[in-house]
Amino acid sequence: MSKRRIYWTLQIVGWMVLILLEFVPYTLEYGFESGVLYSAIANIVLGIFLTHAYRLVLKRWNWSSLPLNRLAIRVIISVLLLGLVMALMNQPLDRHYLEDNLMNQPFLFWGYYATWCKNLFAWILSYTVYQYVEQNRLAGYEKIMLRMSMREAEAKVLRSQLNPHFTFNALNSIRALVYENPAKAQVSITQLSNILRNSLLADRRKTVDLQEELRTVEDYLELEKVRYEERLKYTISANPQSIYWQVPPMMLQTLVENGIKHGVSKEMGGGFVELKADIEEDHLFITIKNSGNLTSTDSKSESGGVGLKNTAERLSILYGKAASFHIFQEADKVVCSEIRIPTLSENNMMTGL
Known part of the structure; x- marks a missing residue:
C-alpha cells in the first residue's frame, strides 16, 4: 500500500473512531438524534480538513527540518489554533447543549477547548514525529549517496x-x-x-x-x-x-x-x-x-x-x-x-x- 493511501486511511478511520467514541455512548444514553449524527459527521470532515491543512503547511515550509525547539513551538501554536477553530465551529452545532449549561458552568467552553486540543495534539504530534524521523532518515541516506559519489569520483581519478x-x-x-x-x-x-x-x-x-x-x-x-x-x-x-x-x-x-x-x-x-x-x-x-x-x-x-x-x-x-x-x-x-x-x-x- 502506498504512503498516500495509508495516510488517508488513517485520517478517515482515526477521526471516525474518535467521534464515534462520543456519539455511540451519547446515543445509547439519550437515544438517537439526527442533529447529533449531523454534528458527528461535520466533526469528522472538519477534523480531517484541519489536520490535512496542517500537513500541507508542515510540508510546504519544511518544518520537519527545523531544530527541535523551533519545531516544538510551531506544534504548540498549531494545536492551540486548530483546537480553537474546532471549538468555535462546534458552538453552533452544540448550541442547545451549551446554552443550557454555559450559565451554570462558566468554564465549560475552556474544557471543551482543552478536549479538542488534546485530541489534535495526539494527531499532530504523531504526524510531526513521523515526518521528523523520515526527514532525518532521508537526509542520512542522501549523505551516504553523496559520500559514495565522492568516493567513486576519487577512485576513478586514482585508478x-x-x-x-x-x-x-x-x-x-x-x-x-x-x-x-x-x-x-x-x-x-x-x-x-x-x-x-x-x-x-x-x-x-x-x-x-x-x-x-x-x-x-x-x-x-x-x-x-x-x-x-x-x-x-x-x-x-x-x-x-x-x-x-x-x-x-x-x-x-x-x-x-x-x-x-x-x-x-x-x-x-x-x-x-x-x-x-x-x-x-x-x-x-x-x-x-x-x-x-x-x-x-x-x-x-x-x-x-x-x-x-x-x-x-x-x-x-x-x-x-x-x-x-x-x-x-x-x-x-x-x-x-x-x-x-x-x-x-x-x-x-x-x-x-
Missing part, C-alpha cells in the same frame, strides 16, 4: 593514474628493439598495449581478479627488463586460491613501478622485485619486496609519495578500515610493502567501515 614517464621510456626501449630484435619488439608492443588498455579500463571497474592484475604487473616488468636487462630480476608467485580475489586495478603495478624507480634504478648493480600473494585469516595478503632504501623515496615525487598515497586512499575508499597498507624497511637495501585486502562487499562500498 586512471599511469606514470607517463614509464610510457615514454617503454616506447624508447621498443624503438631500439625494432632494429635489434624485431620479434622481441612485437612482444613488447603487445605488453605495452595490454598495460595501456588496462589503464584505460581501470576507471570503469572498481576491482579486477588478482590474476589479471598479476598479468599486468608481469607485462610491466618484462618491459622494464628491456631497459634494465640483467640488472632487473623479478619473481611473481600466488596461491592458486587467491587468483580470483578482487583487487583495485593497476594498484600493484603502481607499487612495483615505485619500487623500480626508487629502488632498483638507484642500485649500481641493479636489483630485484619479488611479489607474493597468499590468503591469511580470510584476507588476501600481498607482499612486494624490492631493492632500495625507504629513505631514498622522495615524498614529493610523482611516483613516490603520490603513488603510495594513491594506494592507501584507494584501499580506504573501497574497503575502509577493513584493508591495510604498510611500507617499511625490512632489511638493509630491502623495502617491503604489505597489503591486506578483505572480501569486497556492498556494505564495504557503501559505508567504508
Whole structure:
C-alpha cells in the first residue's frame, strides 16, 4: 500500500473512531438524534480538513527540518489554533447543549477547548514525529549517496593514474628493439598495449581478479627488463586460491613501478622485485619486496609519495578500515610493502567501515 493511501486511511478511520467514541455512548444514553449524527459527521470532515491543512503547511515550509525547539513551538501554536477553530465551529452545532449549561458552568467552553486540543495534539504530534524521523532518515541516506559519489569520483581519478614517464621510456626501449630484435619488439608492443588498455579500463571497474592484475604487473616488468636487462630480476608467485580475489586495478603495478624507480634504478648493480600473494585469516595478503632504501623515496615525487598515497586512499575508499597498507624497511637495501585486502562487499562500498 502506498504512503498516500495509508495516510488517508488513517485520517478517515482515526477521526471516525474518535467521534464515534462520543456519539455511540451519547446515543445509547439519550437515544438517537439526527442533529447529533449531523454534528458527528461535520466533526469528522472538519477534523480531517484541519489536520490535512496542517500537513500541507508542515510540508510546504519544511518544518520537519527545523531544530527541535523551533519545531516544538510551531506544534504548540498549531494545536492551540486548530483546537480553537474546532471549538468555535462546534458552538453552533452544540448550541442547545451549551446554552443550557454555559450559565451554570462558566468554564465549560475552556474544557471543551482543552478536549479538542488534546485530541489534535495526539494527531499532530504523531504526524510531526513521523515526518521528523523520515526527514532525518532521508537526509542520512542522501549523505551516504553523496559520500559514495565522492568516493567513486576519487577512485576513478586514482585508478586512471599511469606514470607517463614509464610510457615514454617503454616506447624508447621498443624503438631500439625494432632494429635489434624485431620479434622481441612485437612482444613488447603487445605488453605495452595490454598495460595501456588496462589503464584505460581501470576507471570503469572498481576491482579486477588478482590474476589479471598479476598479468599486468608481469607485462610491466618484462618491459622494464628491456631497459634494465640483467640488472632487473623479478619473481611473481600466488596461491592458486587467491587468483580470483578482487583487487583495485593497476594498484600493484603502481607499487612495483615505485619500487623500480626508487629502488632498483638507484642500485649500481641493479636489483630485484619479488611479489607474493597468499590468503591469511580470510584476507588476501600481498607482499612486494624490492631493492632500495625507504629513505631514498622522495615524498614529493610523482611516483613516490603520490603513488603510495594513491594506494592507501584507494584501499580506504573501497574497503575502509577493513584493508591495510604498510611500507617499511625490512632489511638493509630491502623495502617491503604489505597489503591486506578483505572480501569486497556492498556494505564495504557503501559505508567504508
